[in-house]
Every structure is written in structure tokens, then in C-alpha cells.
Amino acid sequence: MKRIAALAKAEEYVAGGGFTADLATLVRRRSVSQDASFDAELSAYLREDMEPRLRALGFDTLLHENPKPGGGPILTASRIEADDLPTVLIYGHGDVCMPQEDKWRDGLSPFDLVAEGERLYGRGTADNKGQHLVNLKALEFCLAARGRLGFNVKILLETSEETGSRGLKAFAEGHRDLLAADVLIGSDGPRLAADTPTMFMGSRGGLSFDLVADFREGVHHSGNFGGLLADPAIVLAHALATITDARGQIQVPEWRPTSLTPAVRAALGDLPVATTGAAIDADWGEDGLTPAERVFGWNSFAVLAMTSGVPEAPQNAIAGRATARCQLRYVVGTDRDDILPALRRHLDRNGFERIAVHSARDDEFVATRFDLGHPWVAFVARSVETATGKRPHMLPNLGGSIPNDVFADTLSLPTVWLPHSYAGCCQHGPNEHMLLPVAREGLEMMIGLFFDIGDGDGLPGLKPRGGR
DSSP states (O other): OHHHHHHHHHHHHHHTTHHHHHHHHHHHSOOBSSSGGGHHHHHHIIIIIIHHHHHHTTOEEEEEOOSSTTOOOEEEEEEOSOTTSOEEEEEEEOOBOOOOGGGSOTTOBTTBOEEETTEEESTTTTTTHHHHHHHHHHHHHHHHHHSSOSSEEEEEEESOGGGTOTTHHHHHHHOHHHHOOSEEEEOOSOBSBTTBOEEESEEOEEEEEEEEEEOOSSOEEHHHHTTTSOOHHHHHHHHHHHHBOTTOOBOOGGGSOSOOOHHHHHHHTTOOOOOSSSOOOTTSSSTTOOHHHHHHSSOEEEEEEEEESOTTSOOSEEOSEEEEEEEEEEOTTSOGGGHHHHHHHHHHHTTOTTOEEEESOSOOBOOEEOOTTSHHHHHHHHHHHHHHSSOOEEESSBSSOOSHHIIIIISOOOEEEOOOOBTTSOTTSTTOEEEHHHHHHHHHHHHHHHHHHHHOTTOOOOOOOTTO
């Protein structure tokens, strides 16, 4: 009866507009981490929007400075009911990416939530404010119905995820006892399909870098010097063309992973891939792989941006410099430390010694992949199916990148992610939105999971941990 009461409150909350109103308040906070002029908003999001909410639920909260310069603040919260109970660590991030205000369609604005039918538009609705709001409200409804959770909860909210989770690993290394838990349950990224829950247990890594052809100072008249001066843009284009072939197949030997095992291929066998927003090119990427294998089981190279000269005002001149911001999304089985050295060797072998390779950031997401057969994975999957009546899509790892390595590697935790968004949400771009039906089902799913953990039936074997 208590579980039914919690679910009824959640339904009333969504149907009555409470979720939309709460999310609107969070979206209004301009917590952009990719622009230092918004730094005060990052602290305000944690201090004014999150801490009062968490303290009202009986959490002790701490606001921490980021251990790395340029990183945003971090909030930790703990609600400890008993030392012998399991402890769940929940993750979310309060920062958002650049608003791109002039790119949103008429009637929409990044920091003003607009509800249109089942879509809630605004920056951070899907990534990630709406997702951690779902989880916090699920905890609230469970507590209201039960009076206690029946397990301990620790929460970690950061504000640098959109800049590579700067400082998060260093923070975890310095606060292992504070973050000690039995399992990480996070919500970020998209579902594979809007109408079916997704579970993923890791993510591809992401490494961004610049290729630079810096040949000379200034620009030179294309008539007087054409045919005499090497064009850095042309040389850079040819260098890029050696990294993949014409259909995007990776040509750097060390970048071709060895971890697409029969077991991984079997896990990916019948999974869909995102088709919302763009039609998939059937003849792009590694030949012989299914779409799911290409995005979840293989590496992909992308050119994110290129510049030479002044694109908005071209001149009759040969530029002296050309640059390309590139990225490798990579799976477990790729030697992260050798990604850029391998590229350097590859370019040299192909005669492009003049092309410089520069790492773009010192904080990057590392590839992880947690065991699909782990007891915590099985427990969560059963709970989700019971709560929703749907068998969740089970991914070894997300195609995108999240800081899962902080939890899986640094803190040695089982990691299970339950996203409350979908692939067509337009995260990182204009017109970002959250689907209200997904939020509703997310609340239903998380309330069921929190009740199941609190009941303790069938929980994986727990070992005593310090720092609870």
C-alpha cells in the first residue's frame, strides 16, 4: 500500500504540473560551465536550488571547491539510516552547455521552460537537470510514503560535466570515504527508444584534440603566391583523409579495438540505435558491423570543426594556418595513453610531419564497460521490468561519454545507469527538451527500484564498508 501511495503521489505531481514547475525553476538557473562568465550560477545552482531540497529530505550536505583550477564546485549529500544497510551513490550534474540562444526556434528560449504538449523545452531539461530531478523526487515520494528509505543514500552533484568533468576524478580520489557505497545508480544520456527503459553499464571514452597546420605568419595574395606556397588547409585535409577512408573506417591501426568479442556482439545483437533526428547512413562506418556494433562496440573518429582563413569573410589570400578540432570516441580495449602517440606515428608514416597534434583538454572521459551479468545489474533489471512491465534494453556501454570511470575505476563500484531522456532530445543543441511521458515513467521506475532496495529482497551480497 505504501508503494501504491508513492506512485499515486508521483502521478499527481506530474499530472498537476508540479514536475514542470520545479523543472522550470532549475532551467531558469543559467548554470553554463563552458563560459566563465556564468561561474557564479554554478555555485548558486548547488547552494540555492539543490541544498535546500536535499536538506528537506534529511540529507547532510557539503559544498566543495573543485580540486582543479577552472572546475566548477561539487555538492555531496548523505542520508545515513543505519551502518548495516546498503548504500547507494546517486550522480547528476547541474551544469549545462552553451545556450546558443539565437539558434532556438521562434517561441523558445534556452532558460525559460516552455511546455508544448508532451515536450518540455529548455537548456538542461534533458541534460541533466530533469534527470536528477526525477531521482530526487522519487526519493522524496518514497520517504513520504514509508517514513524511511530502508537504505543509505549518498549524492554527488557536479558542475563541470560539460567541460569533461574537470576535477571530478581528483575529488573522488581525495574523498573515497565520503563517497563509499555499494553501487552507483546514475541517470544521464538517452534511452535507445523513448517508450522503453534503457540500462547501460559504462560508456565510450572521448578524447578531443587539435590538428594544426601552422606554416607561416600572415596571409599571402592567392594570385601572387598561388602555386608557390603550400596551402595549410589542403595539407590538413589530406592528413585528415589518411585517418579514415572515404566511408569513415579508421585507418590508424592502434585505434581499431579488439574488444568486440562474441559476447559483446551477442549483447548488442537485437538492440536498436537512435534514428530520431537524422537518417542513419548505411554505408558509413566500419564495414561488416551492425549499426549497434558501430556505435556501442567500436571506435569512431569525427572532425568537430575546421578553420582556415576567415570563413565569414573570405579573402583572395592563402592562409598561413589551418586547424581542425577532432575527437575519437573509443571503447574499452583501446589504449587511451597511446591514442595521440599512435596518431603522431601514423601522420609521420604518411608524410605529414608538419601537422602538429595537441590535446584539447586535460580532463577527458575514459572508456568503461561493466559486467552485464553482475548481480546488481540483474537486480536493477528485474526491478525495472516489474515496475514498468517492460524488459529494459541492456547496453554494455553508452555510445556517448560520461564520467563513469570515476565510479567504476577510481571508486571500484558496480555502475548502473538508468537514463530519463531519449535520443531526439537535442541535448547540446538548440531546442533541447524532455519528454513528459519519459519523466513520468522514470519516476515510476525509480520509486519501484528504491522500494525494492529498501525491502532488501534479493539484494546482492554486501560487504561492510567504512565511511558510511
